[in-house]
């Protein structure tokens with residue numbers, strides 16, 4: 006993604022995951038925003054945004070962060086929300102293991118409390134250790150934890166596949182985590 010597209014992605018992530026009020030934008034209960042209203046409110050605040058840039062971002066982005074409705078009138082973020090939205094996710098049978106990338110400094114707390122969603126609605130998990138490592142890198146020295154996803158599912162905890170690279174669950178107790186050797 007070029008710098009302009011990255012800026013657009015960050016701006017849309019901020020508005021659609023955390024703060025629609027920044028554009029006086031109303032999200033419906035599913036987290037969907039009206040695309041025309043989003044564009045005009047963004048433009049009124051000096052943000053250069055248009056439909057083709059949004060479509061370009063969805064087609065070319067490094068991750069599937071946003072979905073346009075079939076009629077292209079509405080848009081929502083696929084994951085990452087701190088605001089309360091109902092994504093209407095269906096539980097998905099997970100593979101044996103999923104991965105969570107975090108910072109070394111978070112390990113003592115994760116060992117005692119497990120993974121918590123912190124400011125977001127869900128804990129975010131990755132399908133591969135490499136993807137988890139790049140998630141963890143955002144927070145400091147990265148550490149990859151292996152999550153016993155199938156055991157978690159078998160214990161009655163739903164997991165949801167949001168996109169190719171993101172799985173969501175409400176929390177992961179520490180007994181379902183494998184920590185790297187120290």
Ligand code: HQG
Pocket residue numbers: 018068070085106107108111114115118119120121122123124125128129130140141143144171
């Ligand atoms: C940590 C990005 C202490 C957790 C990524 C993480 C992802 C704990 C941090 C998506 C803890 C929260 C979300 C506990 C969890 N004690 N720390 N008990 N439990 N943590 O940013 O998963 O590029 O809210 O390990 O790729 O890093 O924006 O979550 O380090 O998919 O599309 O608390 O955001 O996607 O950090 O990232 P975050 P995340 P985008």
